[in-house]
Amino acid sequence: MDRLSGLDASFLYLETPEQLMHVCALIVLDTSTMPNGYSYPEFRAILAERVKKLPPFTRRLRRVPFDVSHPVWVRDDHFDIDHHVHRMALPAPAGYAELMEVTGHFAGLPMDRGRPLWETLLIEGYVDRDGVEKVVVIIKMHHSTVDGASGANLISYLCSLEPDAPALAPDDAGRNEDGPGGFELIGRGLLDTLSRPFSLPKLVQPSIGLISETIGRAWAGTTMAPPFTAPRTSFNGTIDGHRTTAVADLSLGDIKAVRKATGATVNDIVLSIAGGALRSYLELRGELPDGPLLASVPVSVREESKRANGANKVSALFMRLRTDIADPLERLRAMAESNKNAKEHHKAVGADTLQDWAEFAAPRTFGLAMRAYAGMRLAEKHPVIHNLVISNVPGPPMPLYFIGAQVVGLYPFGPVMHGAGLNITVLSNNGVVHVGVIAAKASMRSPEKLIVHFAEELERLKAAAPLSDVS
Known part of the structure; x- marks a missing residue:
C-alpha cells in the first residue's frame, strides 16, 4: 500500500x-x-x-x-x-x-x-x-x-x-x-489523522519565522511578488470544461546565446519571452493592463525534499512578468533582478512546507468548497490571485526514441484553474524548446494568437542583446 x-x-x-x-x-x-x-x-x-x-x-x-x-x-x-x-x-x-x-x-x-x-x-x-x-x-x-x-x-x-x-x-x-x-x-x-495535530507545532514555528522574514524583505524591497496583486484579464475568471491548445518551437541555441550575452538565466529568458508574448497578445486585443501580469511558477524541490513518499514534490513562487515594459532587453533585465529576489525569498521557505501543510487537506471539505467556489463564480469577485501558471521543465539534451520512433516534438500541457484559465509549459528536448499553451475555451478561444508571439519575442531579444560580443 x-x-x-x-x-x-x-x-x-x-x-x-x-x-x-x-x-x-x-x-x-x-x-x-x-x-x-x-x-x-x-x-x-x-x-x-x-x-x-x-x-x-x-x-x-x-x-x-x-x-x-x-x-x-x-x-x-x-x-x-x-x-x-x-x-x-x-x-x-x-x-x-x-x-x-x-x-x-x-x-x-x-x-x-x-x-x-x-x-x-x-x-x-x-x-x-x-x-x-x-x-x-x-x-x-x-x-x-x-x-x-x-x-x-x-x-x-x-x-x-x-x-x-x-x-x-x-x-x-x-x-x-x-x-x-x-x-x-x-x-x-x-x-494517520489523529497524529496530524502533533505535527502542527513543527509547522507553525517555521511559518511564523517566514512571515517575519517576509516583512523584513518587504521593507527592503527584496520580497517576491505577493498573490492577490495581479491585474484582471480576460483569462482570469470562472472556467469551463472545454480546452484549447497551441504549440511552438524555439531554438535552445538562440536562448543560450542571449543568456551568454546578458548574464540572465535560461528561466529568466523564457519568462521574459512569455511576458513579451502576453504583452503583444493583450495589446492587440486592447486589454493590456497598466500593471504587470503575475505568474505562478512551480518549483521542483525534489532534490531538497526530505519526504520519501509523494509524487508531487513542488513548491511555487510568484513572479511579475513585466508586461508593462515594451523594450525586450529592459524587460529581461528587470525580470532577472526581481526573479533573483523571488528565488532568494523562496529559499527561506522549507522545501517540504507546502507538502506538510497539504497533509491537513480534508477530502469532503476541499471538494465541497471547490464546487461552491465555482458555482458562485467567486473567481470573478475577489482580487486576482495570479494571472496564469508558467512551468519550465528541463528535458533530455539528447535524441529520444519512443518505441523506435524519434521524438521530434514533446509539448507539455498543465492544468488550468478557476481564476487562472491559462497555462504555459515549456520543455527542452535535444536542442529545441517546446512550448505548450493550454487554456479554458471560455478564457481563450484561440491560443494560437498568443503563441505566435513567442518566436517574435525571441527574435526581438536577439536583436536587442549584444550577441556580437559572444564568441
Missing part, C-alpha cells in the same frame, strides 16, 4: 467537471527511424509491455472508508491496456489546426478514477507543416500521479537512446502493492 501525500491528494479534491487536474504531453514521432517500420499492433504491444514495469501506470486509487484519511494506491489486478490506449486517424488532409482541435478535446475529458489514472491517444494521419506524415501520441496523467519533473522522467522511461535499444530502466517509479482490507485501511487512516 502506498498512501497519497496530502499534496498528491489535493489534486483529487480540487478537481471539478470544469477544473480537471491532469497533465498532458503531445509527442510527435518520426516513424521512419523504426527498425521494422510502423505497425499499430506492434506499437501497442511494446507499449503495453513497457508500462507494466512502471507502477504509476498500473496502480489505481482506493478510498479509505468514510474518507478518514487520504486515498491509497493499490495494484490494479484487472489492468487492461485497452482501457488506456486509444487509436484514431485524422481525416485527410489533416494538419496543425486539426491536431490542436483533437488535443484540446482530449485534454478536456475527465478520467475514470476506477482505473489507473492515465490514458494515451495514438493519432495517425497527421501531416506536419513540412508536408511530412507523422504519428502523434498524447499521454494524459492525473496530477496526483506526477508533477512536471516526474512526468518527464516517466516519458523518458518509455523511451530509449537508440531506435533498437531497450527502454531506459526506471530508478524509483513508486511501489505497486496489493491493497489492505477495509478495516486495516480505516485503522491506518484514523491513526
